[in-house]
């Protein structure tokens with residue numbers, strides 16, 4: 288068998304693995320009602336866990352070979368666009384949800400998953416750990432990133448949707464903009480007979496808070512990695528806003544015929560020209576309504592929110608602080624809000640001349656921090672990385688850029 292036929296004969300598979308933090312690693316192949324392995328077309332960005340079920344979603348984070356095509360130098364750059372089109376996996380506006388009963392994760396090698404479909408793209412979601420009335424119900428709290436190809440970034444050759452101008456070079460590599468407003472949702476899945484879904488979507492666009500709904504946080508007395516909350520009450524989200532510099536012709540064309548459109552496409556482009564600010568908002572999970580919000584100033588992005596409980600406070604979902612990253616026109620900052628009064632703006636802003644970072648994503652808060660004791664055993668954590676950077680020939684980095692990068696990595700990792 289040639290290496291090509293081996294490649295082509297690969298079967299679809301998804302395994303759930305369970306590790307008890309010792310030597311025991313168990314795994315089960317997830318199959319559909321016909322006994323066929325389930326197929327993930329985009330990616331599985333998150334896993335949800337409830338008292339009775341595992342929730343797997345083929346999330347709208349469409350990742351494939353195309354993501355390896357990035358800013359080729361000339362003459363390879365001539366092939367960038369055609370290759371990008373040829374290898375593209377465009378996000379599906381539908382979400383396939385796979386639900387695995389935890390009680391079935393036993394001696395069998397294969398486990399059948401229930402399947403339900405939910406409309407409008409999901410990348411991030413939260414599940415309630417239990418349902419007060421029924422063991423057969425699951426509650427999903429979702430951000431629907433409508434017409435937002437979240438796995439894309441600005442690349443050389445991209446043109447702005449408005450005016451067909453080139454993307455400013457300093458923005459290459461930045462998250463691409465959305466082509467519709469995101470919507471917040473809550474979905475109760477009932478597995479008691481035939482799987483069904485009861486959905487609530489907030490389509491009240493009055494305040495325009497949800498352009499590019501991204502990352503979330505909430506108050507939890509449990510540390511990260513422990514049991515989720517039985518029922519989510521208040522969820523804090525940040526949104527990217529709508530930026531003319533991030534709305535590309537490539538995305539405009541991709542979403543010309545988007546079937547769940549809320550804001551007409553040309554209006555999106557007009558709104559982007561005017562600019563819509565990034566937001567931090569608090570959502571009441573059950574009613575899917577906005578309770579409080581803060582709009583960042585024009586030119587600012589609020590990102591990576593993290594709930595930090597008030598010292599000596601309660602488990603109330605608003606008794607604490609929201610710490611988030613604020614990218615300002617001048618620098619990276621960390622802003623702290625009173626979680627109960629977002630509209631009053633940050634109670635504290637922090638920055639330092641040496642605090643300068645790129646895009647941040649998910650966060651965690653730990654009540655205590657201590658040395659893991661492992662660093663002295665692991666040696667140079669950057670082992671091999673310098674060589675890789677030196678040899679990465681398709682990079683748009685200059686020799687000097689590479690030396691600077693290596694020096695910065697060494698400083699952070701080996702001389703903290």
Ligand SMILES: [Fe+2]
Pocket residue numbers: 332411648649
């Ligand atoms: Fe994520």
